Amino acid sequence: MAERREAAGMAETPDNNREALSQSAGSASVSAVNNWFVREVLPLENALIQFLRRSWRNRGEAEDLCHDVYVKVYEAASREIPDPAKPFVFAVARNLLINRSRREQIVSIDTVADPDTLGIARDEPGPDRAAIAKQELHRLQAALDRLPPRCREAVVLRKIEGLPRREIAQRMGISEATVAEHLAAGMYALADGIHENESGK
């Protein structure tokens, strides 16, 4: 991790940040940063992943890059919450790509697209709430459908039927530990599914 953070450039004081994070002294409170992150940053994931895939030679690394962008953005927000969020997130993404390009000396900086010219970094109102909700439900449903059958069954029994683990285990004829494994795998897949554009997969 340390190597990756160093590679990501921008702010080079991760240790200070971590301290600020645990103490939340003289900076934004942890829960304020967390709530901001969930409300403002996570909804950008779909656009961010698209930007990273378009701008980086290896599409397979988009997930990793996305995570690194989140870490940088979170660290910055722990000092001061950026407002508005969207241009900031994409600026961090672009800097990350540029720094990594320099380090790997593989692609020239010019190949890193400017999010502005792609028209995705502007802070403009997106589609209305209802449309977003509909999209999200589609994604959730699609992600649920893609789960392996037993995993999907566990998630459905937990999330839709609201059954406790003991009962899920009984119904499925497996141990609670296996139910837990299925649920963790399901959570992982839903987190990808809820954000990602399927065509990008």
Add this chain to the structure above:
Amino acid sequence: MSDNLEQQWASAAKDIRMQASHWRERRDRDDFGPADQTELDTWLAQSPDNMVAYLRVDDAWCRADRLGALRRPIGPVGPERRVLIARIAAALGLAAVLGVVAYSQMDTPVRERSYTTAIGSRELIKLADGSEIELNTDSVLRTRITREERRVWLDKGEAYFNIRHDAARPFVVMAGTHRVTDLGTKFFVRHDTDRLEVAVMEGSAQVDANGKTGVKPAVLLPGDVVVATANSILETKKSVQDLSDKLGWRQGMLVFHHTTLADAAAEFNRYNREKIVIGDGAIARLTINGTFPSRNVGDFTHLTQEVFGLHVEKQGDIAVLSR
């Protein structure tokens, strides 16, 4: 991911996200307690890598509650689970078409949140139903609001609740081994390591040992105070004035009435990194009256100097009081 090197690159985020998913799974269990929460908090504080991965999976899992919102009253669940899944799949398909309708019913966000206040800080939490929770210094509160119930866990610290009553959707505070059920109320709960204090300002609330048999639930009316430890529940009555003094922290003040110096010091220590230590047993029982800003240790120790002629010795973040 065309070669091994790239696989290694990509596995870093995957690995952390998988760890975060396992944590979120643990967190979802009914028996997830304060000790587990502490372990989780430690893991989260280790690195922003952990934190962002956890926030991401937590957000997704909470939003996936919308799948649950699609659940229709489908009667007794049949023994044949394939039928069940087919029905759910059908419901999902239908609801996807009616996504807008489903969303409009989801105005109360169904999600879990965690709030932590640092020493000396407070936070006002506004719930979608109009209820408010004010979290005092050095406290940890988790909320889970669904359409069926409103449940919060006060893992440590103190909170003041001003709850909109909803008979169909009880508001329950879990604190250690006890449970407080709101019956339309303003009340506060203070949860220290092995002690729970609940006092009602308005309306009423019920305190019980979380369904444990043999322990009679206590119903509290305005002015009633309950102090519960692992083995006992003690009920007392206080004047409304006394109770509102106890809530002085909501204005950043500490109010003392015949409070011993030891107790006053303990109160200040909840709000400040700078700690007051009583260095001399004989002075612990001196009594204090008055209202003090909770963050101003210096003023307070200075006053004890002037009024009681105490000696104040500063040792870094510690102020030792003695004769």
